[in-house]
Amino acid sequence: MQPTGRVKENPGMEPERGAPPAEHNIAMWGPPGSGKTTFLAALTIAMNRRQDGWKVVGANGPSTDALIKLTASLATQRRFPAATRGTERYRWYLIGAARERRRSLLRRRAPEDVRIGLDLLDPSGELFNQEHSGYAGAHGELIDNLVNSRGIVFLFDPVREFEDGDAFDYLHGVLSQLAHRMLDSPEFAGGRLPHYLAVCVTKFDEIRVLETAEKLRLVTSDVADPLGFPKVEPEDAQELFRTLCEVSATGNAEMVHNTLAQYFRPERVRYFVTSAIGFYVDPLIGAYDRDDYQNLLPEAESSRAVRIRGTVHPINVVEPLLWLGQSLAADRRGRSAR
């Protein structure tokens, strides 16, 4: 992200002096309580498990501290990060394996990391109700954040949607303002935003989500996966997303799908079925058990609070970010070539 004047007012998102700029900027976006913080907390774990050289690094002190805290919460304490109070602003870099740069005739240039900037502006739920939809405060910051990004991770929590059904309210307000801000931009061609959008259907580890996917016969398994986790291929994820939208508590989630189609170019939207914590893996079996895969434990009889039962095996947490990074890189190369 190239920090704008407004973003510079938010110290949590400002890279530390001397930090090299990111090649691309991605914004995390989703209704309050949709699991943005948990998603990011799972990022370090997911990258660690991939063992392919990618890592996540804080762009400044507060973001680094938050990253350590969030990762420890999920991996060690097996607890979900506490609900956001007020507004939290973080900036991280996803740093990929070094790639060789072009050799000049005179000298070989040093290899350079791939660097993707990742911004999270996480306002608490109360700040995002209808009364605060004006271009001000946390909401304004979010729009700034989205205007200045070209890659967006949009989190859709089907369980929350099934119970509360408020995703459309949130989405519609933000997209209308984003479109308004980008109206004069040459990139706003054909009435569609220029962003790449990774729609992440979260909580694949929960019964209702997995069973819906199974009923739609969208679940496959990868023989190469030592854990044998079920998965939904990217080309089938949209169908699952659409079906889950149909069971929204308010009936409005169907419009979420249509709204995304209205505002984003279809070739720039990809769907991912994700889980921040993954399925439960019995240490004795060491693999997915279709009879016992829930990875949540209730805290107490009188509470709805849950914690994590076993080890965390994030599903499709890195992939949306890499897809966005690759898409943005390809986009930039295309523009450079022109």
Add this chain to the structure above:
Amino acid sequence: MSEPDEVRKAAAGAVADLTERNALLVADLAAEGLVLWDLRRDAAGTPRGRSRPVLPWDELLNGPVPPARALERAVQTDGPARLLLVNTFPDGPHNASALDALRRARPDATALTCDLRLGDLLAEVIADTPLNRWYDLVTLQRNDDGRLELACRLLFPTGARRGEKAPVAVECEAADERGTVFAVVASAQERRYTLVTRRTMRVPPGRYTVTAELGGPGRVRFRGLPAEPVPDDRTWAELIGAIPARLPPPVTAAHLVCAIEVSGPPERVAERLARADQTIAHAAAELRDRLRVSLLAYGPHAFERRAVDAPVEIRLWAGTADEALDELENLAGTTHPGYPHAAALECVLAEVAARLDPPEPGARTAVLAVGGRPAFPPRVHPSEILPCPVRHDWAAAVDVLADRPGTALGAIHDRPEYASDVWLRLSDGAPADLAAVDVQRLGASLGLAPAAAQRLPFPLAGSP
């Protein structure tokens, strides 16, 4: 002046001559006036006496009617009756003249003068009167096919007197909440029975040798029971109507397996233990040494890392009821922490199904669960309750138990309106409410006690 014995003898003779139709009128010329006693025998041959309100001397002697006429009217009777006149206050100003006037009016009467309490004497005379009927105890007779018939056991023959005793062997089965009725009937030559007395008491089922003691006509007391029977107010028709047509085969042995959930708030656990205590105590009262009790305490599975998962504790297996009651006391204050939304009832049922010996003829087995949480499912379930770690399937275990001959299942649930499937299966869709358990009804549904329709109002005739 006569001696009291002369009065007693005259009264005894008159009482002996009493019939249902021939009454006796006793006129007591007392200090305050004329006291009249009507005596006659009831349908059971028992002499019954009743005093009329006193007629004051002033009213008799100074009223509008001449005194002689007034006295004559006072001793008139509707039907045939002997008259016994007794001046019990010889020094009274009016008594001697009044006695003379009555003797003149009723020369057939027996007239005596003796300073005594006539009411007491009459009561003694009646009590000392020999029986003029046979007295029998009402019992039930069980035929070979289980049908029940009314029967009688002779207690006292005609001529028996106060103080005589008669031992009789009876077998008491479970009765209703008012108890077993010890009814005595009287019969004459024609063997038509008339109810003399009925007394009742809650007798624990068992064999008893009861001693009937004759206290006089119409008065029989029973000794040898745990307490003194009290009068029963049911009509004869009600008692006869309460006799079941058949008596099911007797339970030769019973095994009550009681599984108590010890998770959740301590006060809830205490309430469950109290209900289990009541149920066991009630079954023990019905079945005594024929009852064996097993006791299991269970809680939730533990899913924590490195936690020991031992949700089921067998606290007693096939022990006595007393041992079970002691063990329940030991369980007081116990609670199992762990998974908050279920308890390992599926493991309890699987354990019980595996442990029970093959059924024996005539033996009853009752499996009773007391708790509130659902069981753990055998695999991922829409309830989102985690599966049982050992994959026990409560439905399969219930099937095994339900198919076992002589086995009944039951449940006491914290809040029956929220009972999950396993509790409904255990209780035919209607778990007993923890807050208001009818242990008698529950015991009957478990086959540990006769149902209301199988309760016997009278004792069975026992072997001497």
